[in-house]
Amino acid sequence: MKIRTYILTAAIVSSLLLLSSCSKDVKIRGKFSVEPQKPKPGDEITVIYNPDSTGLKSSSHISLLAYLYGSNLDETKQVEMQKTSEGWTANFSTADSTKGVLIKFKDEEDIDNNLKQGYLVNLFDAAGEVLPGSYAGYASSIYTWGSYYLDMDRNFDSSLYYFKKDFDRNPGIKNDFLDPYLGVETKLNKDNATSIIIRELAGLYSHADNEKEYTVLADWYNKAEMPNRADTYKKILEEKYPGSDFVQKEKYEAYYNEPNLKKKSQLLEEFETTYPKSKYLTNFYDVMAINYFQNNKFNQLKEYFENNKDKLSTYRFYSISTKMLENNKYPQIALEIAELGVDRARNEVKNPTDEKPEYQSGEEWKEDRESMLGMNLYAYADALFKLGKIKEAEAPLKEAKELTKGKDEDTNQLYTRVLIANGQTEDAMNEIEGYIKQGKATPEMKNMLKEIYAKKNGSTAGFDSYIAQFESVAKQLLVAKLEKQIMTQPAPDFTLRDLNGRKVSLNSLKGKTVIIDFWATWCGPCKASFPGMQKAVELYKDNNNVQFLFVNSWENSEDKEANAQDFITNNNYPFHVLLDESDKVIEDYRVSGIPTKFVIDKNSNIRFKNVGFSGNTDELVDEISTMISMVN
Numbered sequence: 001m002k003i004r005t006y007i008l009t010a011a012i013v014s015s016l017l018l019l020s021s022c023s024k025d026v027k028i029r030g031k032f033s034v035e036p037q038k039p040k041p042g043d044e045i046t047v048i049y050n051p052d053s054t055g056l057k058s059s060s061h062i063s064l065l066a067y068l069y070g071s072n073l074d075e076t077k078q079v080e081m082q083k084t085s086e087g088w089t090a091n092f093s094t095a096d097s098t099k100g101v102l103i104k105f106k107d108e109e110d111i112d113n114n115l116k117q118g119y120l121v122n123l124f125d126a127a128g129e130v131l132p133g134s135y136a137g138y139a140s141s142i143y144t145w146g147s148y149y150l151d152m153d154r155n156f157d158s159s160l161y162y163f164k165k166d167f168d169r170n171p172g173i174k175n176d177f178l179d180p181y182l183g184v185e186t187k188l189n190k191d192n193a194t195s196i197i198i199r200e201l202a203g204l205y206s207h208a209d210n211e212k213e214y215t216v217l218a219d220w221y222n223k224a225e226m227p228n229r230a231d232t233y234k235k236i237l238e239e240k241y242p243g244s245d246f247v248q249k250e251k252y253e254a255y256y257n258e259p260n261l262k263k264k265s266q267l268l269e270e271f272e273t274t275y276p277k278s279k280y281l282t283n284f285y286d287v288m289a290i291n292y293f294q295n296n297k298f299n300q301l302k303e304y305f306e307n308n309k310d311k312l313s314t315y316r317f318y319s320i321s322t323k324m325l326e327n328n329k330y331p332q333i334a335l336e337i338a339e340l341g342v343d344r345a346r347n348e349v350k351n352p353t354d355e356k357p358e359y360q361s362g363e364e365w366k367e368d369r370e371s372m373l374g375m376n377l378y379a380y381a382d383a384l385f386k387l388g389k390i391k392e393a394e395a396p397l398k399e400a401k402e403l404t405k406g407k408d409e410d411t412n413q414l415y416t417r418v419l420i421a422n423g424q425t426e427d428a429m430n431e432i433e434g435y436i437k438q439g440k441a442t443p444e445m446k447n448m449l450k451e452i453y454a455k456k457n458g459s460t461a462g463f464d465s466y467i468a469q470f471e472s473v474a475k476q477l478l479v480a481k482l483e484k485q486i487m488t489q490p491a492p493d494f495t496l497r498d499l500n501g502r503k504v505s506l507n508s509l510k511g512k513t514v515i516i517d518f519w520a521t522w523c524g525p526c527k528a529s530f531p532g533m534q535k536a537v538e539l540y541k542d543n544n545n546v547q548f549l550f551v552n553s554w555e556n557s558e559d560k561e562a563n564a565q566d567f568i569t570n571n572n573y574p575f576h577v578l579l580d581e582s583d584k585v586i587e588d589y590r591v592s593g594i595p596t597k598f599v600i601d602k603n604s605n606i607r608f609k610n611v612g613f614s615g616n617t618d619e620l621v622d623e624i625s626t627m628i629s630m631v632n
Helices: 134-143 156-169 171-188 190-205 211-223 227-240 245-257 261-274 281-294 298-307 314-326 331-350 362-386 390-403 409-421 425-438 443-457 463-485 524-539 560-571 584-588 617-631
Strands: 031-035 044-050 063-069 073-080 082-084 087-093 100-107 110-112 119-122 495-498 503-505 513-519 546-552 577-579 596-600 605-611
Touching: 044 063, 044 100, 063 087, 063 134, 073 087, 073 362, 100 134, 119 134, 134 156, 134 171, 156 171, 171 190, 171 211, 190 211, 211 227, 211 245, 227 245, 245 261, 245 281, 261 281, 281 298, 281 314, 298 314, 298 331, 314 331, 314 362, 331 362, 362 390, 362 409, 390 409, 409 425, 409 443, 425 443, 425 463, 443 463, 463 605, 463 617, 513 524, 513 617, 524 546, 524 617, 560 577, 596 617, 605 617
Parallel strands: 513 546, 546 577
Antiparallel strands: 031 044, 044 087, 063 073, 063 100, 082 087, 100 110, 100 119, 495 503, 495 577, 513 596, 596 605
16 A cells, blocks of 8 residues: 655736835735734634635635644644635634744645645734744744645745744844754855854854754754764763653664664663653654564564554554565465554554644544554455455455555455456456556456456457547546646756766756656655656656656765766666765755655746655556646
8 A cells, every 4th residue: 555745827916915115025925815914823714715726626624723823733724715705715713832834725736835835824823923933933834844734835945935924023032043053054055065154153062052043953963973062962862851751762773773672672672661651652662562573573473462552553554464464474374463563453443542743734634543443454355355255355455445445446446356356357347447547457357347348348449449438537537637736847957877887967958858756766656667767768768858867965975976887787777877976956856755766948038846656656657748738
């Protein structure tokens, strides 16, 4: 089972709510306004939104997601908007500690995030001035959580601008934001990073008096390669704040790196005794389960899951049982672990034991818990199927399909296979036809459909025409989706060395359509996507107007070139690999996660950005080829 991760064109309307006259400030594009115009902490805010100039203009259902922040993201709220004569409206309440709010609008997978800036709502004080920390909190969101939860542009220059804007007005707040501020400053000034860190920490170490400040000192002196000073503050944290996040992370790291299972078990017991309600406790238990699996201690693994069912994450039951089934190891034990996972996940849906994450709305959290139940039901059904209990697998698969809303290809594929095995070929045929129309059918599903068709009609004659009608629907849906994502944005030029030592610049490829794929050898989704990317490369190998570049970035190995070369050679990939050894290019392209692909037109403009991998090779090839055809 796989999990996946817009640029929306919009006109500037005369009734804009502008936050400042400075050209660098966020401009709200499209009709967006709030009441009261200068909301204060604790106020209820009414949002009025008209999506006519955005990709949501045809939506019949729009949700507002409000991200309330202080120095960090505090809470996410989701409200279903109501359509009125003024536009779409929704209300939500802020907290007394809220400094500002970032908003995005969505309809299923389509979002409007104000051209990747987010819709920013500053909060104000009683005098009508923007609250200290409102701009700095926004700056922090650009650098950290905004790119993950709002798909915002990770623009370090913009982040630094907003930090300095707030610090100039309110110098006393700087220490509250020193950690993300240093992150941005050192990203933009790598050559002077150490001197910047020393300069900024100098104003803090003489009067630090709380856990947060001591943590910043310990972390950043360590990054500046000043271990003696870092250890000084580490010891203060251990002595004055033994329950601090910093100390717990240190203990988790020691536990994670401990190779001896007996010693590891002892460290877990000690940690749980000291921190019985720690948010890291689940990670401790999950790591132990992984170690049992890696050491092939399957009987002990089953007993471990039974004894600690409520302490492990719901995901761990699914991941371990599916890995066992993939490797054909002890399917009966895998079945029993998955069954425990179903019970654990079902209880979590009904009565969650964990707190709602600050980055999820209540609706998203519920959907996430239901999806996790679906994943465990899939693993349980897969084990039943492999044990020959095919009839019994149908009900859990049907429930899994409903919980994952028909979007998970592994569940869909196994469900159709079970239907066929149980003699329900007409139902299977209808299911596969629907998946093809949605662009979610796997090659194996299409093969199953071909076999059903041949049995039903006596041969495969006419099958290509039959399946083409469904593929045509999928193509139309794909084009409609991509039309909402297309953009025109200048691509940053670069010159990088390839694995043969030759220098390649983007400028030298002007006149060609260029597909840039940012990847790393440690990135699982990157590697999973490569068979699909190989198909795409081979599809265009004779087209001199299309060039694929695989930019190797964010590597941690000492010899990055040898590391990349070994990976490509060992897998026989026909890729043109460029080495982004300083990670400058990936930062220039404002990438927040990999794999990320860019489609660049013959005029060196970015037209598409594609993040993540769905797990479907054919879908990836279709998306890439459709993007190329739309650009040309």
